[in-house]
Amino acid sequence: MVMQIMVMQSVIQALIVSVALYAAIKDLTRKDTHKCGIEHAAKHGGIYFTQIVHLNVVVISDPHLAAEVLDRTKTPHMIDKPTEPQFYKMMDEGTADPPTPSLISTTNADPYWKIVRKGTSRAFTVNNLRAAFEVSRNMSKRLVTAVKAYGAAKPLDLDAVVQNQAFDVIGEFGFSKDYEATKDLWKGSGAKACMALKNGRMLAYQAEKHQQSKVSLLSIFKDLLQEVQARGSPAEEDNSIAAHLMRTRDDKGQPIPDVRIWSEMYLISQHSEVEAKVLAELESLQLLASPQLPSPRPLEYADLSKLTYLSCCIKESMRLYPVVPMIFRKAMCDQRVGGYVIPKGAFFIVHIMATHSTERHWERAADFLPERWLDPNCEYVRPVDPKSRYVPTGPADIFAADKPGNGKTTVNSSNGHIVADSRAAHRQEHKVKRWFPYGEGNRQCIGMPLARVNLQASIASLLSTFRFKLADEMGGVEGVRMSECYNITLAPEKGLMMHCIPRANHANT
Numbered sequence: 001m002v003m004q005i006m007v008m009q010s011v012i013q014a015l016i017v018s019v020a021l022y023a024a025i026k027d028l029t030r031k032d033t034h035k036c037g038i039e040h041a042a043k044h045g046g047i048y049f050t051q052i053v054h055l056n057v058v059v060i061s062d063p064h065l066a067a068e069v070l071d072r073t074k075t076p077h078m079i080d081k082p083t084e085p086q087f088y089k090m091m092d093e094g095t096a097d098p099p100t101p102s103l104i105s106t107t108n109a110d111p112y113w114k115i116v117r118k119g120t121s122r123a124f125t126v127n128n129l130r131a132a133f134e135v136s137r138n139m140s141k142r143l144v145t146a147v148k149a150y151g152a153a154k155p156l157d158l159d160a161v162v163q164n165q166a167f168d169v170i171g172e173f174g175f176s177k178d179y180e181a182t183k184d185l186w187k188g189s190g191a192k193a194c195m196a197l198k199n200g201r202m203l204a205y206q207a208e209k210h211q212q213s214k215v216s217l218l219s220i221f222k223d224l225l226q227e228v229q230a231r232g233s234p235a236e237e238d239n240s241i242a243a244h245l246m247r248t249r250d251d252k253g254q255p256i257p258d259v260r261i262w263s264e265m266y267l268i269s270q271h272s273e274v275e276a277k278v279l280a281e282l283e284s285l286q287l288l289a290s291p292q293l294p295s296p297r298p299l300e301y302a303d304l305s306k307l308t309y310l311s312c313c314i315k316e317s318m319r320l321y322p323v324v325p326m327i328f329r330k331a332m333c334d335q336r337v338g339g340y341v342i343p344k345g346a347f348f349i350v351h352i353m354a355t356h357s358t359e360r361h362w363e364r365a366a367d368f369l370p371e372r373w374l375d376p377n378c379e380y381v382r383p384v385d386p387k388s389r390y391v392p393t394g395p396a397d398i399f400a401a402d403k404p405g406n407g408k409t410t411v412n413s414s415n416g417h418i419v420a421d422s423r424a425a426h427r428q429e430h431k432v433k434r435w436f437p438y439g440e441g442n443r444q445c446i447g448m449p450l451a452r453v454n455l456q457a458s459i460a461s462l463l464s465t466f467r468f469k470l471a472d473e474m475g476g477v478e479g480v481r482m483s484e485c486y487n488i489t490l491a492p493e494k495g496l497m498m499h500c501i502p503r504a505n506h507a508n509t
């Protein structure tokens with residue numbers, strides 16, 4: 001029973017936490033450590049070795065090599081999730097007592113990872129997306145009502161309120177539990193949970209806040225767990241995550257034994273030409289509020305596939321501001337990656353943000369250009385581009401190479417040494433992703449279908465109702481840039497304060 005609770009806890013934790021929290025390496029204490037990753041990748045290339053305190057770390061931002069590290073469906077035992085406390089402990093202890101590995105932090109080697117993943121992924125099938133849309137639309141409506149009631153005079157932290165919406169969507173879709181975080185943005189258990197999640201982001205810097213948020217989150221998860229268990233066997237038609245989890249059995253047929261959005265809103269609001277195109281798209285579908293049409297028709301599921309330009313904006317925002325900027329792995333045995341021998345015990349940081357920002361793979365990498373996504377193959381490395389192929393250099397043993405940062409860097413990707421590597425050659429013939437905000441391979445985000453639907457529905461609802469103006473206190477574009485903070489996830493350090501001006505009262509200019 002105790003172990004069953006632990007599994008439940010860890011799944012609930014993974015599902016809820018993944019929206020707002022992610023593992024941080026304690027020692028990366030700079031709030032803009034994600035930017036360092038981009039600078040280092042530009043200087044040292046798509047793979048380099050560094051040392052973080054006593055940990056040997058290989059940092060990867062080359063898409064071919066990222067795929068080699070992440071796509072471990074056939075060889076999950078060779079590269080796995082790290083279990084060292086520097087990676088997931090803070091996250092695990094924030095939501096389970098005693099700290100318990102979640103679906104995110106459990107290793108491939110743990111038999112329950114496969115069982116729980118298989119069971120819960122049934123909640124995210126295409127058939128279930130329509131239900132996800134309904135939940136998302138209802139919660140977006142609520143959010144719009146709450147933001148309208150708040151008014152445009154005072155700036156509102158958009159980062160916080162969209163998190164409330166996501167929390168309600170997961171509560172309802174995943175566990176048939178309405179936390180009402182979107183109904184009342186500041187009070188109630190849902191809103192408090194969101195505040196705890198937000199404070200949780202401070203955990204690397206503010207021990208006291210971390211402690212408070214830990215206590216508060218733990219009690220929320222405990223209550224949810226008890227509530228779900230008290231419901232007993234789920235009805236046949238119940239497709240929630242909780243229901244699938246309760247039905248999950250191990251290979252002997254037994255119940256499991258003992259055991260954000262801010263970047264999209266911000267980027268669109270700061271690019272008037274982009275905003276105009278999004279508005280034109282919403283208007284063409286009669287979804288845009290205006291003084292002439294104060295109550296446009298409600299968003300329908302079928303509209304999602306027609307919002308092509310909005311979808312381009314979301315992808316481009318996730319390229320420049322991936323919610324999870326880095327993911328972590330560990331070499332479980334000596335192995336080759338990109339022609340280098342990586343010894344057992346080394347850690348990998350797959351730097352999603354640096355991969356998404358490298359000039360080597362993206363034209364005008366630093367610019368917000370949603371149009372690039374009109375090309376259906378935009379997420380893949382261009383196969384014909386010889387520059388796109390990673391070519392290893394230096395000694396084959398990466399730890400024998402000079403270390404970047406000591407002025408003698410030799411590990412880079414700019415000369416012509418070719419090292420035979422059959423797996424890499426095989427990949428070259430296949431499409432390799434240069435954009436993977438939800439991760440890749442066997443540990444790819446399980447909630448991606450839900451996240452995609454919810455991002456589109458919530459952003460369409462907000463943009464069709466409000467015009468967003470950055471509050472003066474943010475210090476303009478430069479101020480927002482300076483406030484970027486990698487602390488578990490990527491977010492503006494003190495929120496994203498914006499005025500939300502109803503379109504029904506003002507012309508859409």
Ligand code: HEM
Nearest residue numbers: 014015018103104323324327437438439443445446447451
């Ligand atoms: C914009 C929203 C989201 C982003 C950008 C995101 C991103 C990610 C990434 C990058 C990973 C892979 C981590 C790794 O390989 O180490 C991941 C894993 C995961 N995500 Fe998400 N996620 C999002 C929303 C969600 C939602 C809504 C849910 C659930 C309702 C969810 C549940 C999970 C779970 C359970 C895992 C672990 C899967 C496993 O290891 O088997 N995520 N997410």
